[in-house]
Amino acid sequence: MRNTPSTNPDDPPFHWSDALLLGHGAMDVTHREFVDLVAALSRAEDGRLAGLLDAFIAHTEEHFSAEDRWMVQSAFPATDCHRDEHAAVLATVHTARRKLAQGDATLCRRVVSELIRWFPAHVEQLDSALAQWLCKRQHAAVPLVLRRGVTRSAFVAPRSHAPYRPGSAEAASPGPGITLPNPGDWHGAGEPE
Numbered sequence: 001m002r003n004t005p006s007t008n009p010d011d012p013p014f015h016w017s018d019a020l021l022l023g024h025g026a027m028d029v030t031h032r033e034f035v036d037l038v039a040a041l042s043r044a045e046d047g048r049l050a051g052l053l054d055a056f057i058a059h060t061e062e063h064f065s066a067e068d069r070w071m072v073q074s075a076f077p078a079t080d081c082h083r084d085e086h087a088a089v090l091a092t093v094h095t096a097r098r099k100l101a102q103g104d105a106t107l108c109r110r111v112v113s114e115l116i117r118w119f120p121a122h123v124e125q126l127d128s129a130l131a132q133w134l135c136k137r138q139h140a141a142v143p144l145v146l147r148r149g150v151t152r153s154a155f156v157a158p159r160s161h162a163p164y165r166p167g168s169a170e171a172a173s174p175g176p177g178i179t180l181p182n183p184g185d186w187h188g189a190g191e192p193e
């Protein structure tokens, strides 16, 4: 296992941006935590990966289970695809953790790079639809979001009925400026289970 500065030079800079704000308080707080944890992983040397990945897994299990619960409780129409995507990501992260325990950080590094690309699209396409759904049910209005330092072109309005389905044509061509990796393909970076 190497122990050198670990940021993948191909990764885009990853830090919180108000472009990710959805106007649902609990989701926005959770998403800031997600970004901070992934950013820390992207900068970590190998010796710190295990602890940071454990913290990320604990966060993500709670993050995804809360959204899954809200979807079920509110009868959210796109529950299945959103929940499936959460499950696919978590399964891959758990695989990366097992590889890391065996001394192989390769998949962990790959997953962190994929998360950096995957998360903004997930927020924009799936979490934003859920946030709007919840706010409409709770307040009979869509959320008002004030984004600091974000130009209009930096945030592409979510498509209300175009949920991401791993491996679908939608995933292959999600729209201008957005890359949606298939979480199921992330396994390809590591050894077979």
Ligand SMILES: [Fe+2]
Residues within 6 Å of the ligand: 027, 031, 063, 067, 127
């Ligand atoms: Fe989320």
Ligand SMILES: [Fe+2]
Residues within 6 Å of the ligand: 067, 082, 086, 122, 126, 127
């Ligand atoms: Fe989500």
